[in-house]
Amino acid sequence: MIVFQKQTQPDKEIQLVVLFGAGLIGSSVCNKINKLGEYSSTLLPFSWNNSAQSRQDANKISLYLSSILASYSTDILSSGKIAFIWTAGKAGFTASETDWHDELANFNTVLSIVKHIAEQFPEPLLLFHLLSSAGGLFEGQRLVHNSTPPKPQRYYGQLKYDQEKALEQLSRRITKTIYRPTSVYGFTGASQRMGLISTLISNGIKNKVSTIFGSLSTLRDYVLNDDIATHIRNNLFIKHTNEDVFFHLLASGKPSSIYEIRCFVEQVLGKKIYLQFHSTPETDNSTDITVNASALPPAWTPISVKNGIRCVHEKILSGSDLS
Template identity: 40%
Template sequence: MILIFRQGDPGSGACQAVALFGAGLVGRAVVDALRRRGGATFVELPLDWNDASRRADDLTGLTNALLARRDTASIQALDIVWAAGKAGFGAGPDELAREMESFRDILNWTVSVSSLLPGARAGFHLLSSAGGLFEGQRFVDFASPPQPLRPYGVAKLEQEGLVGRLPAGMVTQIYRPTSIYGFSGDGGRSGLINTLILNAKRHSVSRIFGGMDTVRDYVLATDIATFIAARIIRPGTQSQTYLLASGKPASVSEIVRVVSKVIGNPLYLKLDVQPSNASHITFRPSALPLGWRPTDLETGIRLVMRQLSGAFEAGARQSVPRNIAQPKGG
């Protein structure tokens, strides 16, 4: 996890603390967005995701780091960001149960550490999943009830419910992004767009688990991170839930066409006879929040292509399976 201290109000000698759990695709982008704002220091601390006892010790160490900072400069705000979780769209109950155990530990720590910082504003930011909550639904808007079809979506809905039960006075922000794409460096899961780009450069076959007509809504990780960072720096006073979609869904065939155009190489595809991830998921533009400015698809793919190409040509190791490509649920 990453602990961030940002300068508070000028001349106050105070600071804002941000505890970010999960340095994956979106988590790293949030760190980068806060770093670009300047006036912050970043400390990487250990957190054991597998052993509950060791995780408790690591959280105690995190508390001590916050209290040590409080002794030199008052902490006027504490924001906790959950962008963690290795369980993907197709994860099973056992994997998700382990993730939920970690999530509950972080929530309990949030309540505990907030009580040690009286007078400090406390906020919790949850990265949820629009795809997990609304799989198979079309034209989703504010009135659409979440109806998850997979254990992954059920877990995300449970996380949202637990966040909603945090103590009164703690402002919570829940972000529901749609299918995320972007450059994440080494490691992590890869969705349709990244896999197609990498396999095109390798002249490898991409296996498609959705149908060519499967329609999804794709959003760039850096756009999500910019939106989250803005709400960390200038938080509201009321808890809110945000749908982060483009409002311009694209089919798998359209994604293939744009990637082929951008990269300038033919794409080699293998289609599943019985695709396991072929449900359409679309969202109404009217449901998108103020201040949300998604990058258009071709511009975003060009950006990711340049980043992935740089890493590929530099010999950076990628943990992306070479022959698996599917539209991510969220």
């Protein structure tokens, strides 16, 4: 996990940003915060695989944050804000029951840090930004709207649902923002977990076969990780009230079939890509998930999937180890 501490003159802005999970979206959020040029970052250990260790790490993180907050003047504490961001997610669509328990335990450990800080320091406004998943919550549902009830179909979706519920139960003093992105694509390095689009591009460049766990007709709504990161960063700095839980459905509002994505990727690469289709009950991911465009938040400005594919292609070509 990473702690960003404001280095310029303390004011009413966010003083601390505590980010858990620097994956596809998390690392992009880190970049956006770093680009502001106002925050220094510190990397602290947080174990994702050992719950006993993660609880110990959480205690150390709490102490570290407390020491920073204790050094602030009363004025800063009364007007400043601390933001916690959860962009972690080791378990994907194929998460098992064990993954579900482990990740939920990690999330609850992080919530305990927030609770501890809230109890120790009653003054600064606390913000919690949770990255959930529209794909997990609304699997198999079409034209999802803000009022559509989540119906998780697998452990991954249930995990996201449980995380949202756990966050909602936190004190009303904490402003909660829950982001529900649809199918996220992007590229932050070959070592990171890759989604459908970056896999198709990467394998296409290498003339390798990509395996699709669905069908060519599967409809999804694709959003670029960079767009989500920009939206989260922008949301950190808007005026907050601690009244409600805010839900942001992050989608493009335009469904795309895998066939359409394949055509775009082939156009960008200028050659045919190789596909094979494989599905077992555990990996089957062929249900449609689409979002109603009118449900999107007002300040959300995603780029088209075609342009996004071009961006990812550029990133893969310029910054990756394609070996």
